[in-house]
Amino acid sequence: MAMPRKTLEEFFWSRVKKADGCWAWTGSVNKEGRGHIGKSVLGRTISAPRASWLLHFGAPEAGKNILHRCENKLCVNPGHLFLGSRLEREPRVKWAEADLNAASIREQLDYDPETGNFKWKMSRPGIIPGQSPKMKATKWGYLRITILGVTTMAHRLAWLHHYGRWPEGDIDHANRDRGDNRITNLREATRSQNLANKKTRRNGLKGVTFHKHRGRWSARANKDGKAHHFGYFDTEEEAHAAYCTGAVKLHGEFARFK
Numbered sequence: 001m002a003m004p005r006k007t008l009e010e011f012f013w014s015r016v017k018k019a020d021g022c023w024a025w026t027g028s029v030n031k032e033g034r035g036h037i038g039k040s041v042l043g044r045t046i047s048a049p050r051a052s053w054l055l056h057f058g059a060p061e062a063g064k065n066i067l068h069r070c071e072n073k074l075c076v077n078p079g080h081l082f083l084g085s086r087l088e089r090e091p092r093v094k095w096a097e098a099d100l101n102a103a104s105i106r107e108q109l110d111y112d113p114e115t116g117n118f119k120w121k122m123s124r125p126g127i128i129p130g131q132s133p134k135m136k137a138t139k140w141g142y143l144r145i146t147i148l149g150v151t152t153m154a155h156r157l158a159w160l161h162h163y164g165r166w167p168e169g170d171i172d173h174a175n176r177d178r179g180d181n182r183i184t185n186l187r188e189a190t191r192s193q194n195l196a197n198k199k200t201r202r203n204g205l206k207g208v209t210f211h212k213h214r215g216r217w218s219a220r221a222n223k224d225g226k227a228h229h230f231g232y233f234d235t236e237e238e239a240h241a242a243y244c245t246g247a248v249k250l251h252g253e254f255a256r257f258k
């Protein structure tokens, strides 16, 4: 097996243009637009990203596809590749925010906390490093941005970029200007600050919100504008029980359970 691997290696590197960002495949391309290595090398055809994976990480898990974080089908930079299911390769599938992390977006984008502006770092078809990403304003005045196939709010992305994690709840713009995404203008306002203080969520138990990134229920209550968090739970009922206990400690006889 040593011979074909070496041949693949030689063939692969003779057709790759390494760069800081994406590594461009200069060999042939299949009908899907991905780099392609014909039968003459391995005795079977193999995609260039798969060959890159094989050479850098060994054989990928069976049944998995090699996908691009950079969305550049011709890229063979192993740092831009990940293993995923076929579904993720289908066009127009929006990944959940949970699929973006600080490392992957920092590789793509610069965020200036002083101005709140973003700039592309990585060169991709149609995108020049240093350009500002196209953003659309929602009808409420928030800016929307699409990165790595995920459309999210620019202020949420700013938070992830700056602090390395998604905000726990909603983001509030301190000066009420929803297009002003300077980091000092962004505040983490838990959804329960709006909800738990006022009335019970429809069809929900008081003091409980579902934390979608953790996939667990969060229990919290507010006192004097400060959120008190009682932990994450597997069920809504457990979270509500924790809320009730916590609310009694915070509010005594004024605690509300519904």
Ligand SMILES: [Zn+2]
Binding pocket: 021, 022, 023, 070, 071, 072, 075, 076, 077, 080
């Ligand atoms: Zn790439």
